[in-house]
Amino acid sequence: MNATATPAAAPPNAAGLFPYRLSLPRAAFERVDFLVTLGILGDLAMILAGLSLGYWIRFKSNWISIGNEPSDMVFGDYVGVISMGALFLLLTFGYLRLYNLRQICSYREAALIIFKGTTFWLFAFMSLNLVLKFHPVISRLYLFTSFAACLTAVLAWRWLFHQLLRTKAIAKSLQQRILFIGWTPEAARISGMMAKDPGQPYQIAGWIPAPLDRRAHVAPANIQELGNCTELPGLLQQHEIDVVILADMGLVFDEIVGLANLCEKELVQFKIIPSYFQILLSGLKIEPISGVPVLGVSELPLDRPVNRILKRLVDILGATIGLILSAPIIAICGALVYLESPGSIFYKQVRTGRNGKNFKIIKIRSMKLDAEKGTGALWARKGDPRRLRIGRFLREWNLDEVPQFWNVLKGEMSLVGPRPERPELIANFKHQVPHYNARLASKPGLTGWAQVNGLRGDTSLEERVRYDLHYLENWSLWFDIQTMAQTFFKRQNAY
Secondary structure, rough: OOOOOOOOOOOOOOOOOOOOOOOOOHHHHHHHHHHHHHEEHHHHHHHHHHHHHHHHHHHOOOOOOOOOOOOOOOHHHHHHHHHHHHHHHHHHHHOOOOOOOOHHHHHHHHHHHHHHHHHHHHHHHHHHHHHOOOOOOHHHHHHHHHHHHHHHHHHHHHHHHHHHHHHHHHHHHHEEEEEEOHHHHHHHHHHHHHOOOOOOOEEEEEOOOOOOOOOOOOOOOOOOOOHHHHHHHHHHHOOOOEEEEEEEOOOHHHHHHHHHHHHOOOOEEEEEOOOOOOOOOHHHEEEOOEEEEEEOOOOOOHHHHHHHHHHHHHHHHHHHHHHHHHHHHHHHHHHHHHHHHOOOOEEEEEEEEEEHEEEOOOOOOOOOOOOOOOOOOOOOOOOOOHHHHHHHHHOOHHHHHHHHHHHHOOOOOOEEEOOOOOHHHHHHHHOOOOOHHHHHOOOOEOHHHHHHHOOOOOOOOHHHHHHHHHHHOOOOOOHHHHHHHHHHHHOOOOO
8 A cells, every 4th residue: 555545653542443433425424314314303203293193092082981080180280291202202212213214214223112112111111110009090091092193103204204214315315425455255245235126225335456456356247446555545536435444454554554545634434344243243342351352243232141131031931832832733743743654743853952962852753763763963955855745845844843832931942042963963063164152152043033034944044044143143032033924824844
């Protein structure tokens, strides 16, 4: 790199490996700030309207005749409740990150946050009402009518807001133009995800080779090569670049610092794809060790005791209900298996669970007795000759997995998580597939995010691991509910 791109003296400080404050472009700041302000004001107006409408429905419309609230209730009595409720709901939306560029541009993601936030608001307000004994007492029917009114009003307003943002002129002005330095498989993955997601607020302007780039990877023809690193200052201005992403980590420290400083001077965001960490990226944090900031994987959602306890309680409840409801299914399917292939209707197999601990999984047998006697451990594959005729149906509808509710109840498995594999297969996979054993950070699941996306049986292990790690990084109770719902209503490829 030339002297323009690399400052002569880049003094280190205690802020970390990349200690320089990188500013968002001024124009981008102004656009985003205006839209965030507009979104907040619109949400606030709809919340106030919803809470007021909830009051009218409950107390003045004569639509609801139950309840023991005073008949002489006037709107003035509820002004304080409405004001407090509006502020609380708005803060809840803010805490759930509704007011950032991603959610501004994506109605689907915004709608999910609005539903979560409004639901939390309902139950939180009901709990506060019971504990603090507000005066006047807040009607629970009022809270339910206000919940419905606020949710409908905010979602309708956000839909109109999103339609406005989709107009060509506004959508283009919101997009941030990205320049890649170097090209790697990770850069290709980012590019592919952007192409699939029309709601994302980015546009790829092009790429340039990194200094001393040996062109191990080259961008596809549809992504323009704009020049080289010595021309970077002019390229940032000429192509109106908002974000520079360093994909090639083969640079020396001074070169990286030089790129960071140049972007800061030009009010361009500078980001790095952390190629040294191709696993659990959302867990990356800077934390001090003896006063020195260190970058590493800190913790995942399920590392937190509260989340593990919550997930376990849901597992116990779900497994208990599942065993009760599935008893007739197990009896019928077991009888059909026995009629086709006399012998045990259950099949126990050693699998590897959380932290590498082995356990015996229980399934309804879908293959012939002693199916692996002459072959050893093999993955099920399409048209597998070992499979029973009834076995295809059982596997297609996940009915062979039903007895695993018992494994969940025992604490060996969870309702949702990476599917468990056999230790003899893992012994090979952990050497062949990068980050395969990182899946063992969680209890295996009766169903999983990879499985509901069609990744089971003889499918790509790399893709399956990627989906499993996405689940571990982004776990939430809602994610588990979503995965379970898809399991019930989505048929699988039968192997």
